[in-house]
Amino acid sequence: MAAIKARLESVFQKVFDDQSIRIHEGMTADDVEEWDSVMHISLLISIEQEFGIQFRTEEVMSVANVGDFITLLEKKVEAHDTK
């Protein structure tokens, strides 16, 4: 989980172009200045590329905060690796 969080943090830093970003589970779009609906799409496809996975339409809609991303990634990356 820590590994996933660290990788996710690096994606956030890159997408929002800010090395000082530190993510935490309760973090939402309100906590990051540039995190609007447009940047959300950039974030999504960058996470998909970093982890080599694809979110289902329903999963995209269900993510409300960073914690949701981590939970989802744990599930998907595991499924992906054991395939």
Add this chain to the structure above:
Amino acid sequence: MTHGTQSRSGLAPAKGADAYSDRIIYFEELFRSGGLDTLRTGSEVLTLAHQFQKIESQFFEKHREEMAEKRVAIMASFSTQHLTTVFKLYLARKGILGTIYEASYNSVQFEIMNRDSGMYNFAPEILILLLSPEALPDMPALFASSDELQSWVDRTAERFQTWWKLASAGGVRHIFHSLLPAPLFRPLGALEANVLFSPTNLIRWLNLQLVKTRPNNVTFFDLEAMAAQVGKENWTDERNAFISKQGFSMDYFGFVSSSVANLVAAAAGKHKKCLVIDLDNTLWGGVIGEDGIEGIKVGPGDPLGEAFSAFQTYIKQLKQRGVILAACSKNFDDVARLPFQKHPNMVLDLADFALFVANWEHKVDNLQTIASRLNIGLDSLVFVDDSIAEREQVRRFLPQVGVVDLPEDPAGYIRAIDFAGHFDWLELSREDLMRTDSYVTENQRHVMLSLACDYNDYLRSLEMQATFVPVDQSTVPRLTQLINKTNQFNLRGSRYSQNMISDFLGDGSSRHVIAVDFKDRFSHFGITSCVVLERQSDALFIDTWVMSCRVFKRGLEFAVVNNILNFARALGLGRIIGEYLPTKRNAIVSDLYTDLGFEKTAPPMALSSGALRFELPVVCAQRRDHFITVSTLE
């Protein structure tokens, strides 16, 4: 699985105190190296585009001199926010500072039909229309008769034609309109191909109908061809279409942006004109100086030879469509010419090359010589060479030259040049096609000049003929092209749209347009000079005067000023007024009016600094001598 494979190209230097200048340098290097063409995913492209956005204004500040500003409106039947961000990055790469107006999602019809819309208030010079099949009105039902289908195609095409007319009337000069890709999914299955009423065939039909009725200020870009190039299966991304209305996969935002940016660059006169090509291991396999005629590979019977002849055929096709060819080889001149003279399988002829430069100088120096001999800018050149070292030298010292990265295998040469899209022009004109030949004969002129005792003898020997041709709607496209492409001999830096020129020809217009066709004993150049005169109360004002650089120093300006003088006399006007408004490139004509006997007068306050105003009183004006036979066609 992908951990650690993140592309390094996605990491521009981080923010920080001095990071702006580091980041500007990073993007300069990225643009120069062609790195933007190798990005593979939407994520990489978007991250870079987003990083560029932050330093955009500083980047433009630094490169203000060589960048052109364009106001562009983008309208689509899908969401464009990400695409626009990426598009600006690719515009910057082509030297364009894009100020973009984005219409809100799916408001194309409203924005164009309503003269008070945000789009018209923004006053764009360029309008980009991106449409997907969803933007089309209801398609005809199954079993629709061919008349019904034709009527649907006509109606739909007419709707777009109305948009173009309204946008043009509202001041838009260029419209870039997407041809539609037929959808990936085919509800009729294999029948999609077999019945005219299938969505696939209707969209093909509509695309053809649009091409058939294309006005000159509209340029299509073919999303169907782009989707086919990358594979329509990859192109289509249902999920992102559902969650955020993306028109196609974000992995191709860079590809589409790059193609459209080429068109915008062409509209800004920043298109490439000349292909400078190496010989050994580029046009044939092997080194002629070492392997000899029998040893080099070109032609049938050998796979490598076949690859080189296919490549030569492609290069010849470029030449036939008007791209100027120049050979540039590290060789002895006579040795480099041997294959063209002796090898039976060469596709290209020596006569295909406007210039043949074979010597032992640096290629960087030779490129400068080639540009100056052809009288075109270095930024009009594309350099093709199999040597990585030569390419790097050119990139480093002449960043304005387009450089094609040839792969190691000659089988991939055509692909490399074709995909680079350097020759995405807006128009193919007969003058362009004549031009390549006229450059070739320019060499023969050089020989004559060296033989002639003085320059006048030389001019006399050229047997030049200028014809003042009637100007009507059929000449408008060429005149518009000439005015907008001419940077050097352009006294007031004029730029006009086709509609504006058309208006000058109308009844009651105070303007008069002069067009001059020029030829000499070697070639026919077509229309090479254009003047727009404006009749004022007691004076004739030279609103526009342009002349193609290919006919400089021939005395054509004397023939033209005589014609202007005749015109002023015929109208009984007392003075001719000319102005020189300096631009980045027109210093060459700063003394023209003085040389033509005009007197300098005080420029009006409204003119920008450096502007000069001149007058020629018609009574005492003398006809200028020249060596051109002049005629007028009525």
